[in-house]
Amino acid sequence: MNSAISGKYDICVVGGGFMGSAVSLGLIKSGAKVLMLDKTSRIYRASKANFGLVWSQSKGDGNRTYTRLSEKAVREYPQFIGAIEEESGVDTELRLGCGVIICLGEAELAARAEFVQRMARQAQAAGEAYPARLIDRDDLQQITGKTPLGTAVSGGSFSPIDGDVNPLLLLKAMRKIFIDRGGRFLHDCKVNDINRSGNNYLLDTTAGRIEVPKIIFAAGLGNIDLLSSLGLPSPIISQKGQILVTERVRPFLSFPFSGLRQTGCGSILIGYTSEPPEFKVRTTVSAGASMAHRALKILPCLERVKVVRSWAALRVLTIDGAPVYDEVAENAYLLASHSCITLASMHEQLLPAWILGKPMPEAINPFTTGRFHVRTNQGKP
């Protein structure tokens, strides 16, 4: 038993990425004693390898509750980040107020128009409004500024609330506040097995055995093995994504496109792919070439900019693409989403009170695992 750790914490959060860090931050602010573990995976790294979009316009087609949660998350981002930046002293490079999904050619624009109409109808049916709208090539050129768009650019959809953030700096800032407020963060700590011990959970970890009354699974794809050690099913699946990164150039893009954005230090991120998962996560020349080809069609001036690196990682998805928040066993909570950057504001704000014993907030209670259960003719799982 690791006596320096065991018995001293109310809650153990397994996973120190975007999900774990946001919920741990909220828990520590609520006064809980929190231990956060991170195994520092070299393979998955969704929290570090992601594109950094704070994005609602494409989320939740056919799932209004998910769209609503995403929009609320983005709208509350300024306040969420404001508090984090003030307390941590870290500038997270947040930019909100303009996010564009770009279309090449008429077929893409027609499909995008259909999507925007569908989202608007779904919002209207709920008595709400969908904030994004279709824009044509001329409008797009106007907001892009003097950098010429490629001739194939036909238009796109524009959201006045979406934007981007530097996920590495935001993750660092959340962890810093967590530690400054007395949270304990153990990195390079892997949980090998979990068992019940009376009313507690007994974790067998690389840092010794840890006994704790409440446990949170926020380990992304690592949740699959963690759940299985308690004999629980997992609704989590994965998907591979690749990104290209260029050399730094003088900032010229003041807002993000969905697959092309310039970071605060001047690098351009070009992405991203959605591919079947693989055990050994590799970058491929063919994916790099197709991403570069598309980026050049969007902004021909990138022809002169050199790619300096590329990377691949695995996304954390669920069977229906929406997040999962659930008490999967007594005092054991599963939290998983592929949209942990965008939803970070909600995760910090909505999850802690529920985990500490309050009823589940309405905004998140449709996201339990019950939705994945096969229904019998009694309508019960």
Next chain:
Amino acid sequence: MFEQIKENHKERVTIDFEGNLLDVPAGITVAAAVMGYAKQEFIRISPSTGDKRAPFCFMGVCHECLMEIDGKTNQQACIIEVRQGMHIKRQMGPVEVES
């Protein structure tokens, strides 16, 4: 600053460093020429931090030596040999996408 210990190079080339013509041994790298002959204490200003930077690893890894060579930006000065008539400039901050 760097000193040439032994001037035993027979072959020499002339390079243009920001308008100044320098006579340097053939076969050395641009980074060596700039540090040893142009006597510069920095060879670029970082586009992200604004700091003055100089070559560090001299083996093509760290990318601290990026310079404009013959009109091409972000060239690795430590792995490119000097050539007769070469034009070399320091990069004072981020390069422009549209030059």
